[in-house]
Amino acid sequence: EIVLTQSPGTLSLSPGEGATLSCRASQNVRSNYLVWYQQKPGQTPRLLIYGASTRATGIPDRFSGSGSGTDFTLNISRLEPEDFAVYYCQQYGSSVWTFGQGTKVEV
Amino acid sequence: QVQLVESGGGVVQPGRSLRLSCTASGFTFSNYAIHWVRQAPGKGLEWLAVISYDGNNKEYADSVKGRFTLSRDNVKNTVFLQMNSLRGDDTAVYFCARLVYNWDEVGSHWGQGTLVTVSS
Numbered sequence: 001e002i003v004l005t006q007s008p009g010t011l012s013l014s015p016g017e018g019a020t021l022s023c024r025a026s027q028n029v030r031s032n033y034l035v036w037y038q039q040k041p042g043q044t045p046r047l048l049i050y051g052a053s054t055r056a057t058g059i060p061d062r063f064s065g066s067g068s069g070t071d072f073t074l075n076i077s078r079l080e081p082e083d084f085a086v087y088y089c090q091q092y093g094s095s096v097w098t099f100g101q102g103t104k105v106e107v
Numbered sequence: 108q109v110q111l112v113e114s115g116g117g118v119v120q121p122g123r124s125l126r127l128s129c130t131a132s133g134f135t136f137s138n139y140a141i142h143w144v145r146q147a148p149g150k151g152l153e154w155l156a157v158i159s160y161d162g163n164n165k166e167y168a169d170s171v172k173g174r175f176t177l178s179r180d181n182v183k184n185t186v187f188l189q190m191n192s193l194r195g196d197d198t199a200v201y202f203c204a205r206l207v208y209n210w211d212e213v214g215s216h217w218g219q220g221t222l223v224t225v226s227s
Contacts, residue, residue, distance in 0.1 A: 001169055035208060037152075037215075045152065047215035050208040057213070088152050092208055095166045097142070102151040 002027055002091050004100035011105045019076040021103045023089035028069050030093030036065055036074045037088045039102075045088065049074065079105070109133045109216040111141075111203050116221030119193055127188040127221060129203030137161070137181040142206050143188050145199035146220075153199075158186060193225045 003026040011019055023034070032052040037045035047056045049065035052072055062077040076083055084107055089100040115127040129141060143155040156167045158177040165177045176189040186203060200220040207214045 033208070039152070044202065044217035044219065045215070047213075050213055051210075056215070086151075090152075090154065092206075096168060097154045097157070097166075098168070099144075099152045099154055 001096050002029065002094055002098050004089050004091060004098055006087075006089060006100035006103045008103060009101075011103060012107070013079055013105060014107065015079050015081055017079055019074075019079055019083075019105055021074040021076075021087055021105075023067075023072040023074070023100050025070040025072070025091060028093075029072075029091045032068050032072075033091060033093035034065075034067070034072050035090050035092065036063075037090065038083075038085045039088065040085045048087075076105075109205060109214070111205065111216060111218035113201060113203050113218045113221040116201065116223045118224045118226060120227050121194055121225055123193055124189070124191045125193060125223060127190065127201055127203075127223070129186040129188070129218060131184045131186075131205070134205070136184040139205050139207070141179065141186045142204045143177070143186075144202045144204055144217075145197075145223075146202070147196070147199040150199075155201075156188070190223070193223075195225050197223060198225045199223060 005024045007022045034052045036049040039045045053065045064075045066073050086102045086104045088102050110132045112130050119125045140159050142157045158165050162179045174192045179186045202220045203218045205216040
């Protein structure tokens with residue numbers, strides 16, 4: 001299984017600031033098949049980015065994904081109050097998919 | 108609209124079995140793979156397994172391989188997750204999901220989850 005390690009575990013920021021979240025894979029993610037999700041308490045995950053860098057429908061352009069191979073990044077350019085949540089990366093490049101352990105973005 | 112509804116959760120003793128169901132509507136069920144993901148209380152998401160559109164291919168995470176088994180009934184639009192030899196660390200909310208990340212189709216649809224508590 002590909003292990004995804006997200007860092008930092010918690011990011012303490014203020015609205016208006018930028019956020020950089022990292023996701024590192026234990027081996028190459030085939031074709032950069034990596035997605036990013038946002039999850040708020042009591043809600044199911046919301047797809048933000050697929051294919052490492054393509055925003056899903058309806059996702060604001062302040063969210064951007066980048067990276068390839070084993071190193072991937074989610075950037076949030078200017079945090080809005082509704083962006084404080086937990087973010088997960090997930091790889092779908094192997095037959096067994098895996099999630100990272102999550103990064104909490106808090107005020 | 109795409110809808111997925113899980114059922115079958117509850118309290119079960121360690122070592123016992125439980126079968127979860129995921130019933131779908133709003134799309135052509137037999138065209139899509141279905142995934143299961145769980146989330147322990149206060150913890151992160153854990154991908155568990157996937158069954159192909161026709162039920163012929165299944166993949167499992169190491170944590171559940173050999174204990175959990177997937178099957179599906181494309182007439183009843185339902186996927187089943189048979190969970191055997193349950194342990195305390197299997198306590199979680201179990202979600203079924205239709206996850207598609209292709210260039211010509213992208214969609215992430217989740218059920219609301221069903222809680223499984225493994226406790227004596």
